[in-house]
Amino acid sequence: MSRFWKWTLGSVVGLLVIAFAGLSFMAGSPKDVYGLVRYALPHMHRGKLHVGEDAPDVKLLALDGSSRFHLRERTGSRPLVVIFGSYT
Amino acid sequence: MVKIYSDYKDRADFLTVYVREAHPTDEWQMKSNVKEDVCYAQPKTLEQRVAIAKDFVERQKYPLPFGIDDMNNAADLAYSAWPERLYVIDERGHIAYAGGIGPFKYDPQEVRAWLTKRFGPVTQTSPTVTPSAPTGSAQPGGPATAALPAATPATADGTR
Numbered sequence: 001m002s003r004f005w006k007w008t009l010g011s012v013v014g015l016l017v018i019a020f021a022g023l024s025f026m027a028g029s030p031k032d033v034y035g036l037v038r039y040a041l042p043h044m045h046r047g048k049l050h051v052g053e054d055a056p057d058v059k060l061l062a063l064d065g066s067s068r069f070h071l072r073e074r075t076g077s078r079p080l081v082v083i084f085g086s087y088t
Numbered sequence: 089m090v091k092i093y094s095d096y097k098d099r100a101d102f103l104t105v106y107v108r109e110a111h112p113t114d115e116w117q118m119k120s121n122v123k124e125d126v127c128y129a130q131p132k133t134l135e136q137r138v139a140i141a142k143d144f145v146e147r148q149k150y151p152l153p154f155g156i157d158d159m160n161n162a163a164d165l166a167y168s169a170w171p172e173r174l175y176v177i178d179e180r181g182h183i184a185y186a187g188g189i190g191p192f193k194y195d196p197q198e199v200r201a202w203l204t205k206r207f208g209p210v211t212q213t214s215p216t217v218t219p220s221a222p223t224g225s226a227q228p229g230g231p232a233t234a235a236l237p238a239a240t241p242a243t244a245d246g247t248r
Contacts, residue, residue, distance in 0.1 A: 035116030060155030
């Protein structure tokens with residue numbers, strides 16, 4: 001391997017190590033970097049709904065675990081603020 | 089969001105939609121989840137999902153109207169909801185505000201700004217609802233913990 005390629009390879013590996021260390025610091029730990037790449041990155045491009053578009057209707061389950069309702073049943077008379085999330 | 093709900097619930101409707109977990113124990117669990125004892129595996133059945141939603145509402149004394157996404161994750165897919173996201177839908181059924189992906193672009197103050205622009209500022213200051221302990225703080229790369237708003241009352245007004 002020529003000196004040029006050794007330096008190139010070394011630089012790339014060095015940059016990757018620095019990037020990984022930086023991400024680990026930002027995310028909290030190396031394990032979180034894996035979580036970031038595995039679970040979060042695939043979702044970063046999502047979010048295709050824009051202002052002015054029709055709000056999709058979806059069927060939801062009520063907290064009682066049995067009755068269901070449509071999200072759009074809650075719209076019409078007043079603005080509806082929708083908060084999506086989970087517990088963790 | 090709880091404070092915003094408290095301020096504007098007489099003028100706008102609110103709906104919280106519980107979607108699949110962001111940091112379950114069998115996927116990307118975070119230390120803060122353990123610290124706050126918010127440890128759940130990703131639900132495999134609707135019953136499990138309902139149970140976690142109920143836990144959340146009861147433990148956080150969460151006052152907002154609530155719905156649960158089905159196991160086909162229809163709401164998540166339609167609204168790109170995971171891990172957390174905010175919308176306002178106007179009376180005609182159109183998207184009036186579309187928030188960014190949480191946690192970094194999850195900004196309840198943008199919703200408040202929308203409501204303020206529409207209805208004017210609310211001067212009421214008495215906190216009618218006090219969410220219980222937060223389950224964590226935002227972490228890079230992920231929705232940290234407690235994507236649902238009441239669980240992260242990191243600011244004085246109960247919003248994040």
